[in-house]
Amino acid sequence: MSRPYDWLIVGAGFTGAVVAERLARGLNQRVLLIDRRDHVGGNAHDRRDDAGRLIHPYGPHVFHTNSARIFDYLSRFTAWRPYEHRVQAMIDGQAVPLPFNLQSLRLLFPPATAARLSRRLIAAFGADARPTIHDLRSAADDADLRFVADYVFDKVFAAYSAKQWGVAVDDLDPSVLGRVPVVIGQDDRYFTDRFQAMPRDGYAALFARMLDHPNIHVSLNTPMSQVQPKAWTRMVYCGPLDDYFESAAGALPYRSVRFEHRAVDVKDGLPVGTVNHPQAPGFTRITDFRHLTGERGPTTATVIEYPTAHRPGENEPYYPVLSEASHALADQYRAMARSLEGQVWFAGRLADFRYYNMDQAVGRALSLVDKALAPAISRMAA
Numbered sequence: 001m002s003r004p005y006d007w008l009i010v011g012a013g014f015t016g017a018v019v020a021e022r023l024a025r026g027l028n029q030r031v032l033l034i035d036r037r038d039h040v041g042g043n044a045h046d047r048r049d050d051a052g053r054l055i056h057p058y059g060p061h062v063f064h065t066n067s068a069r070i071f072d073y074l075s076r077f078t079a080w081r082p083y084e085h086r087v088q089a090m091i092d093g094q095a096v097p098l099p100f101n102l103q104s105l106r107l108l109f110p111p112a113t114a115a116r117l118s119r120r121l122i123a124a125f126g127a128d129a130r131p132t133i134h135d136l137r138s139a140a141d142d143a144d145l146r147f148v149a150d151y152v153f154d155k156v157f158a159a160y161s162a163k164q165w166g167v168a169v170d171d172l173d174p175s176v177l178g179r180v181p182v183v184i185g186q187d188d189r190y191f192t193d194r195f196q197a198m199p200r201d202g203y204a205a206l207f208a209r210m211l212d213h214p215n216i217h218v219s220l221n222t223p224m225s226q227v228q229p230k231a232w233t234r235m236v237y238c239g240p241l242d243d244y245f246e247s248a249a250g251a252l253p254y255r256s257v258r259f260e261h262r263a264v265d266v267k268d269g270l271p272v273g274t275v276n277h278p279q280a281p282g283f284t285r286i287t288d289f290r291h292l293t294g295e296r297g298p299t300t301a302t303v304i305e306y307p308t309a310h311r312p313g314e315n316e317p318y319y320p321v322l323s324e325a326s327h328a329l330a331d332q333y334r335a336m337a338r339s340l341e342g343q344v345w346f347a348g349r350l351a352d353f354r355y356y357n358m359d360q361a362v363g364r365a366l367s368l369v370d371k372a373l374a375p376a377i378s379r380m381a382a
């Protein structure tokens with residue numbers, strides 16, 4: 001029998017791919033990287049559609065980070081195309097900037113009302129502040145502020161979140177609604193990070209370069225259950241946390257999405273990358289990929305997102321649903337996971353049961369290697 005791999009990495013998304021790359025290239029380890037899907041890249045995977053347009057099959061992935069370390073690391077595998085994502089929300093038939101800002105107020109209210117509400121917001125929070133909707137609601141100590149807080153909460157956040165998460169908005173972890181601020185100014189960028197750019201040749205090309213190393217063997221269409229335990233020595237697991245333990249303590253809640261991809265004439269495309277539809281039945285948002293990719297042509301590729309219940313084996317667990325109850329259940333599994341450390345490590349959006357953006361998944365992988373895996377390898381060699 002051939003020599004076992006030093007490491008089995010389960011899941012070839014950003015977390016697993018970065019761990020594989022660092023172990024192989026940085027620490028000279030032999031790595032078997034598997035994914036049950038037919039491609040690497042996890043949810044950040046991209047590909048060309050039938051007409052050659054670059055699309056993101058699992059929904060729009062816009063790269064942004066404040067970390068020079070993470071940006072520099074990824075820059076080893078890709079050049080970048082600068083891109084600042086802009087989003088609008090369709091409120092009562094009017095498209096307005098999202099994050100909701102003072103221009104959104106002007107588009108939705110008569111000029112005198114918008115001016116009065118803007119003055120009250122600036123007085124309460126300061127010009128260009130970025131309070132969360134929770135900050136706005138708890139500071140609503142006069143009639144005008146209360147009005148804006150309730151309006152934005154109802155029209156922008158509540159209905160969208162109920163659709164997105166499939167639970168009443170009050171049952172969600174406060175961090176979920178806190179992810180998109182309200183802007184007391186004119187800034188209409190969706191993200192404010194220092195580095196905002198798309199991989200120039202796409203994510204699939206970035207992953208191909210990252211994993212192009214003789215120490216890395218990639219096996220696709222390979223669920224963990226198909227790999228012989230004898231084939232590896234240590235494991236990094238990036239799949240769903242509860243799956244690993246066969247849901248022994250109960251199933252963790254995830255949310256899935258049905259993506260409806262369409263090609264449309266450019267004249268029917270969107271004015272910005274994404275338009276959210278908080279009030280529409282069934283779907284949450286539409287994205288027009290030409291903004292993200294910079295590609296031009298007579299037609300453009302769009303995707304409409306319909307959040308749905310997660311049905312294991314039938315659809316993908318895209319989003320961990322964060323609530324007090326799911327935190328408590330995940331903590332039970334984390335304790336079980338810790339007891340395996342030394343042989344199996346858990347990392348990534350699914351295995352940590354945390355809502356990571358791509359840069360956070362990369363950061364998690366880099367620090368796992370530096371702080372846990374490299375020391376474990378040194379101990380083994382000693």
Ligand SMILES: Cc1cc2nc3c(=O)[nH]c(=O)nc-3n(C[C@H](O)[C@H](O)[C@H](O)COP(=O)(O)OP(=O)(O)OC[C@H]3O[C@@H](n4cnc5c(N)ncnc54)[C@H](O)[C@@H]3O)c2cc1C
Nearest residue numbers: 011013014015036042043059061062224239348349357358
């Ligand atoms: C709709 C959507 C939009 C997003 N937009 C953005 C964005 O604009 N910007 C941003 O920064 N982030 C975005 N994200 C988040 C981003 O997708 C994640 O941060 C990133 O993909 C996390 O990487 P990961 O490797 O931890 O997980 P994943 O990408 O989920 O990879 C895990 C992999 O493990 C595999 N796997 C699971 N179980 C097994 C098993 N038993 N055997 C073998 N393989 C297994 C899965 O097939 C999967 O490929 C978005 C996410 C979604 C769902």
